[in-house]
Amino acid sequence: MTRFEITILGCGSAMPTTLHNPTSQLVNLNEKLFMIDCGEGTQLQLRRYKARLNKLHSIFISHLHGDHLFGLPGLLATLALLGRTGDLHIYAHKEVELFLNPFLKYFGNQFPYKIIVIHLDPLHHQLIFENNAIRVFSFPLKHRIPTNGFRFEEKERPRHIKREMIDFYNIPLSKINEIKMGADFETSDGKLVENEILTTPPAPPRSYAYCSDTAYYPEMVPYIKGADLLYHEATYAETEHVRAKDTFHSTTRQAAEIARMANVKRLLIGHFSSRYNELDKLLNEACAVFPDTELADEGMKIVL
Amino acid sequence: MTRFEITILGCGSAMPTTLHNPTSQLVNLNEKLFMIDCGEGTQLQLRRYKARLNKLHSIFISHLHGDHLFGLPGLLATLALLGRTGDLHIYAHKEVELFLNPFLKYFGNQFPYKIIVIHLDPLHHQLIFENNAIRVFSFPLKHRIPTNGFRFEEKERPRHIKREMIDFYNIPLSKINEIKMGADFETSDGKLVENEILTTPPAPPRSYAYCSDTAYYPEMVPYIKGADLLYHEATYAETEHVRAKDTFHSTTRQAAEIARMANVKRLLIGHFSSRYNELDKLLNEACAVFPDTELADEGMKIVL
Known part of the structure; x- marks a missing residue:
């Protein structure tokens, strides 16, 4: 896969x-690296x-x-x-x-490469990048300055063709691709074989949603719905909910509420305030609302 | 002291x-912190x-x-x-x-403090800062772009007054300071006591010279003469002396030659090329010319 x-x-x-x-992440999709945010020291973390820096495709700045x-x-x-x-x-606000510049x-x-800045729309849900494997969407979050979340969404993949059906119906190589895309097959004696007999469905497309920094903002839910993984900031524990509100950040429970409403599969919380040396409390608070929560950590890799 | x-x-x-x-250093003089250069990640190193960030006095960018x-x-x-x-x-080229800006x-x-940029003269030796304890000089190095070295030089300190002489001659408190500055003392019965009897000389003023980045450049010698410590870049081993010349950097031997010519007390080499995992060879090459050489390392503190 x-x-x-x-x-x-x-x-x-x-x-x-x-x-x-400080914040930075890499999304590796089929050995293309998409970077989200790039805090000081990111190149050292890489x-x-x-x-593999030579695989860096583009950078998205929230x-x-x-x-x-x-x-x-x-x-x-x-x-x-x-x-x-x-x-x-580089995708960023103008x-x-x-x-x-x-x-x-x-x-x-004297850089031997060109930097192309693409402006993010801070107000609307938007498709900002697409290739044959992925679509990247950007959508508004709620912070002290214009801030966007991102959703990396795999495209529907081809169906799997059954090896034994190729042999049984003697399917020529030239037909394989269209059958993978859903076509039926006509045998040499004119018999139509339905695609469902020849193939099994692909794994459902995977998606990753990134939401940082943001206050509690249920308006984002439609854009992150059903993601396999949601990264949502949880700068503060519940005890600091007033400070969270004042600074347009989220608490643990708020991040978990968003995950629950969006019905995502897993939640990863991060953007921890420097006041916390131990993060167990943050994890427990989030898990009470959304059990499939994990704490982000430097070097952590999550395979979807 | x-x-x-x-x-x-x-x-x-x-x-x-x-x-x-990447390059950064702190000079702590009497709990005032002077920063030299500020590569990515410096704040984390601090x-x-x-x-103590609240003791940061000023920043010098070479x-x-x-x-x-x-x-x-x-x-x-x-x-x-x-x-x-x-x-x-912030002292830097214009x-x-x-x-x-x-x-x-x-x-x-919305910064609550003001940043004042002071332009370095890339061509001349210059006094750029002075307070009651220190003078900082800037002087030209030889690199691909305008580059300055710095010398932090302690001022001549007051002489030490001998405790027993205060008692013996009954020296009033009001006279102590001028005696420390070199004055003689007249007793109540009119007898003149020479300063040398009353005091011992202060420790000689200490100084630190910083030279990075630079090609081999003997013209800097007068400005770093006799320093207690010289930090001189040694980006390359001798085997890379052609590359050193092409990129306006120094080799180990060249750094050591400069230290020898300037008759400094100790040499610290740094700005190591990323090609070296082991630095023993660099140290040995420099020590062959100037034995009192050490390798710089992150976290190293040198007390003068």
Whole structure:
């Protein structure tokens, strides 16, 4: 099966700690790497966890707070040192250009590759990327500044053709692909064999939803519905729910409520406030509402 | 004695590795912290080695290559989160403003403290900072872009007054300071006691010289002469001397030659190329020319 794997590079929040790096993640879909957010030190995390930088396809920046993007300059410069030539697409809110362009003008004039910035729409659900294997959607979250969540959704895959049916009906190679796509097969003596006899259905398409940073925001539920994995920030424990509200962050229970409403398969919480050295309490609070919850951690890989 | 201590926060070079952080150092003089360079991840290193961020006095950027300054955005933002109010002076080449100002315009408009950029002169030896304890000089190095070295030089300290002489001559408190500064003392019956009888000389002023990045450049010798400690880059082993020359970096022997010519007390080499996993060879090469050489390492503290 095609690889669909999430690697957590950092799951801390704004104040740096020696326990957690600022936010960054990698989505590996069939050996293409999509990066979500790029906090300071991300390029070092990529090295630590042996990510193949030459497979980096594009970068998605959820919002323009430093702990989600201060790793960009170093990463972009290192890609240049490594001799990257392929275009790099960066999806971000348009204001990123106010400081990214002056940076690129000074440091990037000899980069051997091109950076293409694609503006995120902070107000609407939007298809922002599509290839033959995946669609990436962006949707609004609720934070102090424009912030978007992302959903990586595998496309419906071809049906599996049964080996023994190929032999039995003597199906020529030229017909295999269309049968995988759902076509029936006509034998040489004119008999129609229905697709369902020849194939088994593909595994259902997998999807990953990323929501950080955000206050409690049930309006996002339609966009993350049924995801195999939801990463939702849980910056604070329930005791800090007032502070969570004031800073437009979520508590553990709120993250779990969203997971429950969206009927996702698993919930991963992260973006932990630097005040927590132990995270058991956060996990327990979330699990009380949504049992299939895990704590994010640096270096964690989740295979969907 | 007043504390004069160097902490190595990073001694790697442009390509990040899991062995070394990019360049940054702290000079602690009497609990004021002067930072030299600020590569990506510096704020994390500060935390790792328990530096007191509220004691950060100013930042000196040797040159505008990313591995010497991509940690600035994160550090400046964190200082704001921590509620710093005192001005922060950043010494750097004027071109820093091309990308620092757009950054500050976007991220810094609510910083509770002011950032004051002071332009380095890339061509001349210059006194750039002075207080009652220290002078900081900047001087040209030889690199691909304008690059400066720095010398932190303690001021001549007061002489030590001998306890027993205070008692013997009944010296009033009001006279102590001027005697420490070298004055003689006249007793109540008019007898002149020479300062040398009353005091012992202070320890000689200490100094620290920092030279990175640079090609072999004997012209710097007058500016680093006799330093108690010289940090000099040694990006490459002797086998790579052609590459060193092409990239305007130094080899081990070249760093050691400079130390020998400048008659410094100790040499610390750093800015190691990512190609070296083991550094013994680099140390041996430098020691062959200048025996009092040490390898820099993250977390290393050197007390002068």
